[in-house]
Amino acid sequence: MTTLEMVRRRAELDAKANGYFLNPDSEFLENILEGLRVNEERFGYPACPCRIAVGSFELDRDIICPCDYRDPDVQDYGACYCCLYVDSATYEKGEIHPIPERRLPEKALKVFSSIEEEEKKSQLMAGVVEDARIGRILFYCRQCGYVVFREEPPYICPICRAKREMFSEIGPLLETGGT
Numbered sequence: 001m002t003t004l005e006m007v008r009r010r011a012e013l014d015a016k017a018n019g020y021f022l023n024p025d026s027e028f029l030e031n032i033l034e035g036l037r038v039n040e041e042r043f044g045y046p047a048c049p050c051r052i053a054v055g056s057f058e059l060d061r062d063i064i065c066p067c068d069y070r071d072p073d074v075q076d077y078g079a080c081y082c083c084l085y086v087d088s089a090t091y092e093k094g095e096i097h098p099i100p101e102r103r104l105p106e107k108a109l110k111v112f113s114s115i116e117e118e119e120k121k122s123q124l125m126a127g128v129v130e131d132a133r134i135g136r137i138l139f140y141c142r143q144c145g146y147v148v149f150r151e152e153p154p155y156i157c158p159i160c161r162a163k164r165e166m167f168s169e170i171g172p173l174l175e176t177g178g179t
């Protein structure tokens with residue numbers, strides 16, 4: 001079982017080894033670490049809590065923390081996409097601005113279609129031919145309006161960095177009538 005302390009210790013060591021710092025906002029930090037912990041329990045590896053992982057090592061490899069994008073993001077923006085790792089200037093100022101997604105959209109699309117495929121396959125196997133999105137919920141960030149379609153709200157808003165508590169449900173996706 002992965003504990004929060006194990007995840008924290010690993011992140012601290014990694015930050016130290018690379019000359020980075022962990023986000024100085026302790027509550028924010030706790031949320032990100034908890035997201036990593038949950039993903040590690042779920043997938044067997046700490047997939048980035050700010051992105052959608054599919055549970056396939058091959059497809060998720062680039063977003064296993066620390067992800068392939070961390071170093072260039074810290075270099076260019078002073079923080080990684082989730083704002084877990086920050087540079088010394090950002091750590092001191094405690095001010096973080098939105099960081100654009102560096103992961104190629106083609107990669108994310110591949111991940112999305114893989115999720116849809118897997119869900120469709122399992123539903124077909126169960127004898128249920130339905131829209132693969134049924135059962136997921138539309139959430140929106142009350143701080144910036146970002147909308148996301150997931151089983152549960154993200155730990156951190158990828159746009160404005162609001163915490164999970166800032167997400168509200170728009171509602172579950174109901175049957176689409178064959179569209």
Ligand code: SF4
Nearest residue numbers: 048065067080081082
């Ligand atoms: S964005 Fe940050 S928290 Fe997310 S995987 Fe990359 S390094 Fe880890």
